[in-house]
Amino acid sequence: MENLLNGIEEITLMGPGPSCVNKAVLDAMAKSTLGHLDPKFINIMDAIKEQMKTLLHTNNKLTIPVSGTGSAGMETCFVNLIEKDDPVLILINGVFGMRMQDVATRLGADVDTIEFEWGTPVVVDEVKAKLSEKKYKIVAVVHAETSTGVKNPVPEIGALVKDTDALYLVDAVTSLGGIPIRLDDWNIDVFYSGTQKCLSCPPGLAPISFSEKAVEAIKKRKTKVPNWYLDLTMIINYWEGATRAYHHTAPINMLYALYQALYLILEEGEENVHKRHMNNHLRLVNGLDKIGIKMLVDSQYRLPMLNSVYIPQGADDAGVRSALLKDHKIEIGAGLGPLAGKIWRIGLMGHTARSENVDKLLTALKSLI
Amino acid sequence: MENLLNGIEEITLMGPGPSCVNKAVLDAMAKSTLGHLDPKFINIMDAIKEQMKTLLHTNNKLTIPVSGTGSAGMETCFVNLIEKDDPVLILINGVFGMRMQDVATRLGADVDTIEFEWGTPVVVDEVKAKLSEKKYKIVAVVHAETSTGVKNPVPEIGALVKDTDALYLVDAVTSLGGIPIRLDDWNIDVFYSGTQKCLSCPPGLAPISFSEKAVEAIKKRKTKVPNWYLDLTMIINYWEGATRAYHHTAPINMLYALYQALYLILEEGEENVHKRHMNNHLRLVNGLDKIGIKMLVDSQYRLPMLNSVYIPQGADDAGVRSALLKDHKIEIGAGLGPLAGKIWRIGLMGHTARSENVDKLLTALKSLI
Numbered sequence: 001m002e003n004l005l006n007g008i009e010e011i012t013l014m015g016p017g018p019s020c021v022n023k024a025v026l027d028a029m030a031k032s033t034l035g036h037l038d039p040k041f042i043n044i045m046d047a048i049k050e051q052m053k054t055l056l057h058t059n060n061k062l063t064i065p066v067s068g069t070g071s072a073g074m075e076t077c078f079v080n081l082i083e084k085d086d087p088v089l090i091l092i093n094g095v096f097g098m099r100m101q102d103v104a105t106r107l108g109a110d111v112d113t114i115e116f117e118w119g120t121p122v123v124v125d126e127v128k129a130k131l132s133e134k135k136y137k138i139v140a141v142v143h144a145e146t147s148t149g150v151k152n153p154v155p156e157i158g159a160l161v162k163d164t165d166a167l168y169l170v171d172a173v174t175s176l177g178g179i180p181i182r183l184d185d186w187n188i189d190v191f192y193s194g195t196q197k198c199l200s201c202p203p204g205l206a207p208i209s210f211s212e213k214a215v216e217a218i219k220k221r222k223t224k225v226p227n228w229y230l231d232l233t234m235i236i237n238y239w240e241g242a243t244r245a246y247h248h249t250a251p252i253n254m255l256y257a258l259y260q261a262l263y264l265i266l267e268e269g270e271e272n273v274h275k276r277h278m279n280n281h282l283r284l285v286n287g288l289d290k291i292g293i294k295m296l297v298d299s300q301y302r303l304p305m306l307n308s309v310y311i312p313q314g315a316d317d318a319g320v321r322s323a324l325l326k327d328h329k330i331e332i333g334a335g336l337g338p339l340a341g342k343i344w345r346i347g348l349m350g351h352t353a354r355s356e357n358v359d360k361l362l363t364a365l366k367s368l369i
Numbered sequence: 370m371e372n373l374l375n376g377i378e379e380i381t382l383m384g385p386g387p388s389c390v391n392k393a394v395l396d397a398m399a400k401s402t403l404g405h406l407d408p409k410f411i412n413i414m415d416a417i418k419e420q421m422k423t424l425l426h427t428n429n430k431l432t433i434p435v436s437g438t439g440s441a442g443m444e445t446c447f448v449n450l451i452e453k454d455d456p457v458l459i460l461i462n463g464v465f466g467m468r469m470q471d472v473a474t475r476l477g478a479d480v481d482t483i484e485f486e487w488g489t490p491v492v493v494d495e496v497k498a499k500l501s502e503k504k505y506k507i508v509a510v511v512h513a514e515t516s517t518g519v520k521n522p523v524p525e526i527g528a529l530v531k532d533t534d535a536l537y538l539v540d541a542v543t544s545l546g547g548i549p550i551r552l553d554d555w556n557i558d559v560f561y562s563g564t565q566k567c568l569s570c571p572p573g574l575a576p577i578s579f580s581e582k583a584v585e586a587i588k589k590r591k592t593k594v595p596n597w598y599l600d601l602t603m604i605i606n607y608w609e610g611a612t613r614a615y616h617h618t619a620p621i622n623m624l625y626a627l628y629q630a631l632y633l634i635l636e637e638g639e640e641n642v643h644k645r646h647m648n649n650h651l652r653l654v655n656g657l658d659k660i661g662i663k664m665l666v667d668s669q670y671r672l673p674m675l676n677s678v679y680i681p682q683g684a685d686d687a688g689v690r691s692a693l694l695k696d697h698k699i700e701i702g703a704g705l706g707p708l709a710g711k712i713w714r715i716g717l718m719g720h721t722a723r724s725e726n727v728d729k730l731l732t733a734l735k736s737l738i
Contacts (some may be wrong), residue, residue, distance in 0.1 A: 003632060004413050004626055010401040017618060021402045029622060032379040033390045033571050044373050067573070068437045068598060075598040083559045118413035135373040165733040169722055170682035196618055202402050204436070204573055227596060229437060229444040246705075247442035249386060251573035253398060254623065263372060331404045336615075339722055343726035 003320050010292075011325070012357055014308060015292050015333035016146045017035040017174065018196035019358070020202035021257075025201055028260035029253045036250045044259055045239060045250070051262035052207055055270065056191065058183035063209040064239045064257055065250050066230065070173040072193025073206025074103055076230045077169055077190045078138075080210075082110040086137045089124045089130060091168075093152070094145035095336050096171055107226070112136075118307070118338055121301045123150045128160050134165040137217075144175035146197075147336045149297050149308035149345065151179065158187035167214050173197055176207065177265055177350055178277045178305035189214040195254075198277070198305055200350025201261035204254040246314070257280070261350075277304040280353040284346065291369070296343050305353065307346040308339070316367045317341050328364040381726055384702035385515045385675060386543065387565035387572050388629075388718035389726070394570055397629035398622045403522065405619045413628055414608060420631035421576055422547070424639065425560065426464045427552035432578040433608045434627055435599065436620050439542040439563025442575025443472055445599040446522045446538055447507075447589050449579075453477040458499060458535075460491045462521070463514035464705050465540055472607070473509075476595070487707055488677070490583055490670045497529050505535040506586075508558070512542035515566075516648045516705045518666050518677035520548065527556035536583050542543070542566060545576065545647045546719055547674035558583040561658075564623075567674055568647070569719030570630035573623040630719075646673040649722040653715065656731040660738070665712050674722065676710070676715040684738045686710050697733040 003278040013020050034041040052063045066076045078100070082088065086111040091114040104111050112134070114126050122141060131139070139161045143154045154170055161168040172181050177198030183191055189211040196203035208217070210232070218225075218233060222277045225231040229248065237245040265273050281304030286293060288309060296308035313315050317334065321344070324330045333345035346361065382389050403410040435445045447469070451457065452656035457478040459469045461483040473480050481503070483495055491510060500508070512523045522729065523539055530537040538559040541550050546567030552560055558580040565572035579587070587594075587602060594600040601646065606614040615672070634642050638651045644733045650673030654664060658677060680686050686703065689711070693699045702714035 001632065001636060003629075004409075004416055005397055007409060008400045008403060008625075009409075011403055011407065013402065013403055013404060018402050018404065018621060018672055026399040026401070026622075030395040031374055031377045032395070033379060033382065033387050033565075034380055034573070035382060035384055035387065038380065038694070038700065040373075040376060040378075047373055069620060070619045072437065072598045075596065099597070106593050106595045106597055108595075125606055194618070196402075200379075200618065202622040203405070203618040204623055224475050226475045226477075227444065228468070228475055248438045249563070249572040251438060251623070252387060253395075253571040253626075254370070254573050254620070256377075257622075258640050260372075260374060262471075263370065267370060268727060331554065333406065333670065 009329060012330045012360060014352055014357060014361055015331045015347050016201045016345045017150065017347060017349060019200050019204055019347060020351040021200055021265060022351045025257050025260045028256040031256050033252050036252060037244060037246065041252065042244060043141045048255060048259050048262065051266060052209070054266060055262065056181065056183045056209055057185065058209055060183065060209045062215055062232065062236060065205040065207045067202050067248065069207050070192065072230065073192030073194065073208050074100060074171065074209055076102050076206065076232065077192050078107055078231045079230055080191065080225050081138060081214065082107040082109045082169065083223055084223060085110050087112070087134065088138045088140065088244070089136045091127060091141040092116065093120060093122055093148065093150060094118055094142065095147035096142045096145060100140050100171065105190055119150060119296050121150050122157065124153055124156045124160070129163055131160055135164065138169050139166045140169040142171040143181065144269060144303050144306060146174045146306055148339065149303050149306040150301050151303050153184045162187040167168060167217060170283065174306055177273065179274060179303065185210055188302055195261065197260055198350045201257045201260045201263070207256050222354065277348060277353045280306050280348050280355060280358050281307065283355060284348060284358045287358065291366050292360065305347060305349045307341045309346060311342060311344055312369050320368050323368055324364055330361055330364055371538065378698060380697045381689050381729065383715050383721055383726060383730055384700045385714045386716060386718060388569050389720040390569055390571055391633055391720045393633060394626050394629045394687045401623050402621050404523055404605045405621060406613060406615065409622065411613060413624065415630050417624060417631065419629065420635060421578070424631065425550065425552045425578055425633060426554060427578055429552065429578045429580050429585055431601065431605060434574040434576045434624065436617065437494060438572045439561065439575050441599065442561030442563065442577050443469060443540065445575065445577055445601065446561050447476055448596045448599055449594050449601045450507060450518060450536065450559065451476040451478045451589060452592055454479050455510055456481070456503065457507045460496060460510040462491055462517065462519060463511065464516035465511045465514060469509050469540065488517045488519060490519050491526065493522055493525045496526055500529055500533055500735065504533065507538050508535045509538040511540040511548065513548070513672050513675060515543045515675055517708065518675040519670050520672050529558040536586060543675055545723045546642065546654050548643060548672065552578055557671040557678060558632055560719055564627055564630065567719040568630045570626045573620060574627050584636050585596070646722045649717050649724060649727050650676065652719060652724060653727045659729065660731065660735050673717060676717065677712045678715060680711060680713055681738050689737050692737050699733055
């Protein structure tokens with residue numbers, strides 16, 4: 001029988017995620033599977049919690065990876081907190097803000113939104129005005145909008161939410177590991193991310209963190225969390241305490257990979273990692289400028305790890321992406337929603353953010369447009 | 370910095386899962402991560418669907434792995450089908466039947482149950498009587514009850530449900546790959562399993578399959594599925610059709626592992642795999658009998674892959690399990706619920722079901738009791 005896995009070649013992943021994975025992380029996944037209650041595995045779980053707290057700059061006890069991809073992280077945060085008709089404010093300037101709206105609405109929340117043009121950031125004064133009009137249980141925003149490449153003013157919004165009773169919920173799927181994020185300093189109560197972006201781990205886990213205030217809100221629920229798989233009140237009994245109560249079988253080998261990915265980031269040093277992202281972003285922007293490719297987002301709001309660029313006039317969107325993949329073994333991303341056909345999304349996430357990758361892409365693009 | 374992954378030793382996993390993983394499957398996980406829309410990756414996704422259909426003996430078009438562990442499979446099946454007050458019948462003779470009850474209740478179903486003594490199977494006549502009393506939307510049962518080692522009469526119950534309008538939902542987490550299961554012949558409408566049992570793949574994915582009748586039931590919903598992450602109406606657009614619409618980033622490397630695990634089973638031949646499970650089960654039971662260890666379940670209802678045995682008088686439950694793990698590098702499982710402290714659970718799942726493992730365990734147990 002033909003085995004399709006033999007045909008897998010290494011691709012330089014420069015799209016919106018997954019990103020390139022360091023060989024040490026791939027090798028970690030291939031380590032022998034331990035039992036999910038094995039003391040050695042529990043030590044690894046405990047170490048992952050500490051690694052995460054360090055990287056998130058938080059003392060939140062409830063800081064763990066959830067057994068699903070980044071979107072499972074989003075689902076976890078909302079489903080544990082929302083009960084019918086809870087007022088929720090969602091700030092939207094791209095696909096992932098819209099996804100939050102969909103998730104929260106399905107769970108029965110009373111969802112208000114403020115929408116901003118795609119490619120521009122959330123305007124803090126509009127949030128301020130809205131917060132003075134109505135009390136919310138949750139105020140939610142995406143830190144790094146992967147669909148546009150815009151960085152939202154997360155600390156500034158946090159300072160506003162702090163003066164209300166609301167919980168501040170932040171999507172950090174694409175930001176974590178690429179730009180600074182400080183949960184406790186920025187008043188973030190509810191946090192989720194994914195492994196396949198700047199952590200440079202394969203997709204499959206969603207780091208989350210809940211403040212004491214958010215944990216209290218779960219405890220005050222009148223109804224059970226309507227999702228057994230993602231119910232944190234039970235999951236926490238497996239991740240904490242002397243007796244580790246079985247909930248579901250943890251994705252053991254994925255957790256090895258996350259441990260190794262976080263290990264590499266902490267070993268390199270968080271600041272160095274952020275600098276590497278920024279330097280390679282600037283190298284890319286400079287190189288793109290030289291071949292006449294323009295950025296979608298104003299320089300002050302740009303994310304280093306997700307670069308949205310206008311497709312040059314005359315270039316064939318799908319054709320160029322396909323040629324990059326086939327002939328140059330480079331993947332870049334297409335535009336989504338209103339930006340489909342108008343932009344490409346170039347990722348410089350985690351292990352992808354290296355000068356040789358930037359140069360390789362620039363050379364390839366130059367030959368194709 | 371110390372790296373905890375360096376301390377991982379190979380353990381012979383003879384508990385209730387995860388099971389031993391073939392090196393070819395571990396190596397598959399360490400292959401380069403491809404993009405989730407890469408044509409080569411989509412080919413692997415398509416191949417996994419075909420492998421699954423072959424192993425499940427079904428033509429169900431909606432046959433895919435869900436991005437979570439086995440319990441996410443359970444959640445997926447119920448959340449896509451249940452709307453408020455839908456009548457559901459759940460047959461319970463162990464932990465996983467109880468879990469189904471909890472999942473369905475949280476989703477607002479009107480749940481009836483029939484309970485049977487743990488360690489004994491579901492009694493078909495009692496199901497028949499119940500089905501004549503009331504109409505159900507779903508009738509649910511666990512094929513292989515991992516908490517007891519009992520095989521439930523899934524084909525016989527299927528024949529009864531066929532004469533009603535109900536959907537027949539079967540948990541095959543522990544059975545798939547160890548004993549025969551035939552979706553279409555047995556009238557199974559809704560199926561879920563896990564990867565870390567007899568498929569001998571690390572935990573992290575949940576194979577599911579829905580019949581046309583079950584898909585129609587999703588389409589007839591009056592409300593949206595109250596779980597964005599597991600909404601099959603959207604997930605299917607990524608797994609099927611010419612345009613693969615992005616939903617969430619698939620757990621790429623876990624899917625490599627599942628492909629390889631299914632590849633190995635189909636290469637060995639399904640019947641051979643089942644025979645290997647049965648032969649090693651009989652070898653274990655025979656060996657246990659010689660050292661005075663008795664089985665919990667009557668021989669006619671026993672699962673080959675999950676052997677519940679009475680803890681011999683005078684033996685220290687946790688002490689023996691701990692010594693097995695530390696001194697012999699063998700993991701076995703404890704009892705759950707009413708069977709805690711009374712039984713051990715010995716798994717012979719997938720790659721674990723080999724005579725050398727059986728013999729190694731028997732020798733070790735003999736030295737410890």
